[in-house]
Amino acid sequence: MRKDNQVLEGMYRLMSLTRALDQVLGKHDGHWHGLEGEEAVTAAVYYGLRDRDVVAPHYRGAVTAALAKGADMSRLMAGFLGKSTAYHKGRHRSDVCGPPELGLIGLYGGSLGPPLGYAAGAALAAKLDGRDDIALAVFGDGTSSRGDCHEAMNMAAVQTLPIIFVCQNNQIAISTPLSGGVGGSIAARADGFGMPGHTVDGNDVLAMRGAMDAAIARARAGEGPTLIEARTYRVAGHFYSDAEDYRDADEIAAWRAKDPVARYRRYLIDEGVMTEAGMDALDADLVAEVNAAFETALADPVPDASALDVADVFAAEARG
Numbered sequence: 001m002r003k004d005n006q007v008l009e010g011m012y013r014l015m016s017l018t019r020a021l022d023q024v025l026g027k028h029d030g031h032w033h034g035l036e037g038e039e040a041v042t043a044a045v046y047y048g049l050r051d052r053d054v055v056a057p058h059y060r061g062a063v064t065a066a067l068a069k070g071a072d073m074s075r076l077m078a079g080f081l082g083k084s085t086a087y088h089k090g091r092h093r094s095d096v097c098g099p100p101e102l103g104l105i106g107l108y109g110g111s112l113g114p115p116l117g118y119a120a121g122a123a124l125a126a127k128l129d130g131r132d133d134i135a136l137a138v139f140g141d142g143t144s145s146r147g148d149c150h151e152a153m154n155m156a157a158v159q160t161l162p163i164i165f166v167c168q169n170n171q172i173a174i175s176t177p178l179s180g181g182v183g184g185s186i187a188a189r190a191d192g193f194g195m196p197g198h199t200v201d202g203n204d205v206l207a208m209r210g211a212m213d214a215a216i217a218r219a220r221a222g223e224g225p226t227l228i229e230a231r232t233y234r235v236a237g238h239f240y241s242d243a244e245d246y247r248d249a250d251e252i253a254a255w256r257a258k259d260p261v262a263r264y265r266r267y268l269i270d271e272g273v274m275t276e277a278g279m280d281a282l283d284a285d286l287v288a289e290v291n292a293a294f295e296t297a298l299a300d301p302v303p304d305a306s307a308l309d310v311a312d313v314f315a316a317e318a319r320g
């Protein structure tokens with residue numbers, strides 16, 4: 001599906017940025033949960049959302065979601081490093097807490113599943129307020145088997161909510177293969193709830209974007225939820241220093257050969273949208289931007305004990 005050049009370049013930028021982030025953060029901390037091989041999914045789903053749209057991202061790609069919604073890169077990295085300049089003031093263990101004022105919700109407790117319910121709640125609020133804003137809930141194949149996921153989907157269908165469920169199916173949940181955690185097809189579950197469900201090649205950013213465009217149009221028109229299952233693969237470990245004794249090297253190599261970034265680069269060159277030199281220059285700029293943001297965050301202070309105060313836990317005033 002042909003898109004205008006601004007969208008095509010914007011999605012490439014987001015893919016390249018995600019890869020640059022992965023490399024810098026993964027090198028710094030072996031516990032970084034990387035996204036290598038899944039960049040097409042996150043670029044397609046997080047690119048171009050409106051300010052008032054609400055996103056409950058999967059943790060693998062949450063930083064991309066936050067950046068796409070306008071968060072400051074250095075403050076997100078301060079979150080990763082536990083610094084007081086982080087949006088969460090250094091009170092959480094990671095970067096996954098984007099600022100709620102940018103429409104980023106979920107993952108504050110690190111528990112997989114509940115954010116789907118929060119996203120359904122945001123979609124219900126948009127509907128009750130008569131806004132054409134949408135909610136987006138992104139989750140892994142492992143998370144798709146949680147009860148929270150099924151409850152959120154059922155409520156979304158019953159209430160005709162403006163929400164899109166995207167399963168970032170990378171075919172493994174830590175060390176449990178898809179066949180060990182999911183019976184049947186994830187996309188086919190949509191039928192049981194009464195919403196459209198689509199399986200899409202998650203390594204094809206344009207196919208993903210096409211599915212998203214249709215789901216977004218449907219949600220904004222008040223026609224209800226859609227489930228998109230993006231078939232992709234987690235090329236790196238669950239986290240970077242994962243010993244990975246649960247899968248064989250041939251499988252990884254076969255998927256590495258389907259790298260979504262290399263595939264999209266070829267498309268952009270073939271279509272004359274961007275040049276190889278242009279993309280190389282953009283990649284280099286993004287690596288420099290990521291490194292600079294990381295250096296800034298590294299130099300930021302750690303929180304003092306007052307960060308443990310109850311401030312921000314309760315609202316200062318009751319809302320009318």
Ligand SMILES: Cc1ncc(C[n+]2csc(CCOP(=O)(O)OP(=O)(O)O)c2C)c(N)n1
Pocket residue numbers: 060110111112113139140141142143144170171172173174234238
């Ligand atoms: C409710 C809950 N159960 C277990 C965990 C521990 N946990 C963290 S990541 C993970 C695997 C999730 O797999 P999946 O949803 O497929 O995401 P992926 O890591 O493959 O992107 C698990 C079980 C958790 N964070 N929350």
